[in-house]
Amino acid sequence: MNDGAKLSIGNVFSRGVSAVHSDPAVFFGIVFLFSTLPSVALGILQRNMMLALQGGASFAAAFSLIVGGVAGFALIMITQGALVRATLAASEGVRVGFGPCVATGIRYLLPLLVASILGWLAIMVGLLLIAVPGIILATMWAVVGPAMVAEDLGIVESFGRSRALTKGSRWRSLGFFVLLAIILTIVSGVAQLLGFALGQSATDPLNPPIGTIIFTAITGLITTTYLTAWIAALFIEVRSLHSGGEPDHLEEVFA
Numbered sequence: 001m002n003d004g005a006k007l008s009i010g011n012v013f014s015r016g017v018s019a020v021h022s023d024p025a026v027f028f029g030i031v032f033l034f035s036t037l038p039s040v041a042l043g044i045l046q047r048n049m050m051l052a053l054q055g056g057a058s059f060a061a062a063f064s065l066i067v068g069g070v071a072g073f074a075l076i077m078i079t080q081g082a083l084v085r086a087t088l089a090a091s092e093g094v095r096v097g098f099g100p101c102v103a104t105g106i107r108y109l110l111p112l113l114v115a116s117i118l119g120w121l122a123i124m125v126g127l128l129l130i131a132v133p134g135i136i137l138a139t140m141w142a143v144v145g146p147a148m149v150a151e152d153l154g155i156v157e158s159f160g161r162s163r164a165l166t167k168g169s170r171w172r173s174l175g176f177f178v179l180l181a182i183i184l185t186i187v188s189g190v191a192q193l194l195g196f197a198l199g200q201s202a203t204d205p206l207n208p209p210i211g212t213i214i215f216t217a218i219t220g221l222i223t224t225t226y227l228t229a230w231i232a233a234l235f236i237e238v239r240s241l242h243s244g245g246e247p248d249h250l251e252e253v254f255a
Contacts, residue, residue, distance in 0.1 A: 005241050007169040009176045012237050016230035019090035034079045036221045042068045077112040081105035084149040087232035115155050139170040146235035165238040191219045
């Protein structure tokens with residue numbers, strides 16, 4: 001590790017924004033196809049199924065909700081893997097097309113899915129016990145996904161790599177995630193206010209107007225794109241600290 005060097009939260013945000021702006025069609029296109037459209041479809045499905053369940057509908061309605069949720073989570077993993085690839089390429093001044101990024105997301109779908117579930121369960125247990133262990137684990141494993149994709153690591157290796165890379169930067173990583181939480185809270189609050197302004201009824205949240213659905217989808221498109229790019233940028237920054245300068249050619253792993 002580069003002694004004396006500190007993680008710059010500003011650099012993380014700047015690198016993520018620069019990556020998205022370097023090829024917005026790829027970044028927003030991936031999120032639109034694999035996150036925004038499915039989330040809208042899932043939202044409509046959930047709305048219809050919840051109404052059906054309220055009317056005493058069958059097991060099929062509940063099963064559809066579960067299948068839809070699992071499919072949505074899998075698509076999120078594809079989105080994450082694809083945007084990590086795109087962010088890595090952008091950090092090296094390389095433009096990677098839509099297809100190779102999506103192929104990377106599909107390639108790492110299962111390992112990212114398993115790693116996310118394992119990490120989430122461990123963090124939840126830690127938060128339920130005392131809270132502090134959960135926070136420690138969350139900062140320690142902050143870059144498991146990007147490490148897996150960028151360095152072609154297995155599930156266990158990715159957890160170990162993230163732990164090594166975040167050592168010495170966990171307080172600043174925590175600050176980074178606190179800032180992300182604040183940003184998301186503000187965006188969510190504004191989205192809810194505008195949703196009500198567009199006519200959503202507080203007494204009937206299962207039946208939002210089309211304007212609210214569209215606005216929520218657009219908000220999700222923007223936040224998901226930048227959030228995923230920022231987390232990938234966090235990996236690049238902590239890896240740079242440990243390599244003593246600019247990260248070496250991470251994009252070569254996909255050659």
